[in-house]
Amino acid sequence: MSRPPRAREIVLDAFEQILSNEGARAATMDAVARQAGVSKGGLLYHFASKEALESAMVDRLLKLVADDLAELESAEEGSVTYFLRTSAAEDDNLDRAMIAVARLAQSGSEPARDAIRTVRLQWEDALRPHTRDALALDLVMLLADGLSFNSTMGGDAQLSSVPHGEALDTLIERVVGLTTW
Amino acid sequence: MSRPPRAREIVLDAFEQILSNEGARAATMDAVARQAGVSKGGLLYHFASKEALESAMVDRLLKLVADDLAELESAEEGSVTYFLRTSAAEDDNLDRAMIAVARLAQSGSEPARDAIRTVRLQWEDALRPHTRDALALDLVMLLADGLSFNSTMGGDAQLSSVPHGEALDTLIERVVGLTTW
DNA sequence: GTCTATACTAAGATAGAC
């Protein structure tokens, strides 16, 4: 509690970064150790196996989502607007963790897939009181899934046709108008 | 042209199936050969490398999308309805190929990622004439991304909260009403 | 608490028999 072990976080950051930038295939123990600036032995002191590393990544996501759910409830702009806006982001801690865990999930990690499903349900429960009806909630969730999916597919060289900036703001505004009171 | 090589397709089916059901990590040459009922040597006669196998999978997707774009144009129910309905499907050839290539993309294959982006643009271009404006088109595309994303995350043990059946039909109907003439 | 050295395993690929 007093002071979190720092090296663990650095290693986890490295794992997250490689997963995001290069995909699960490239996220080997070796690559993670190199990126984190520690030796393979050093890595394995902190995380005894790859599974342990993945599990820690999932835990990080769950923690960040718990924080986000609190944010969401108190968001000045409204919960749904906040949710959709942040679903499109790529550069905060939560989204990086989300992308990393999504990559693990698609590569075959069951715990990662469970986590993705769990956090989706948590967000859905949190937004239910703020949306008109079940249909409106479905629309909001699917839209967020779409935005999130495009974040994971984007990567560096994106320049895709997915709305961003002002177009995205307008879209969110419209959808919020349709789904909330 | 006269008769397509049958064994190739069987191997490709096996690859697709393992990618969909177990993820990219499990889709090894060995596993594909076993599933296809051929030996490793036999597999490598048809596909000289894993890269060749992945490339063939991408080609299959591009081919199926080309067919789908033709279907979409002539769909009785309307292009947008057709598009959204099929984006939620999981059990036709196109969707299986889409899920397989999405898994490859997330695991780190650049060609797979390019393919996903390409087909998204193709669909977007095809739907543009059928939607009200840029914002409506964005909404339709993101909704389809969300539906597609949930297909890839679902897998066998789904039972998730993603709309299906009648709820999905209603949602699609509403969105089509909002985005088309 | 972090490193080097090394063992073990699995994956991708080749050679050549049939």
Next chain:
DNA sequence: GTCTATCTTAGTATAGAC
């Protein structure tokens, strides 16, 4: 055209020095 056998490399993990 498909198989068996084998090689190489890369990835995970262990042991033990520092």
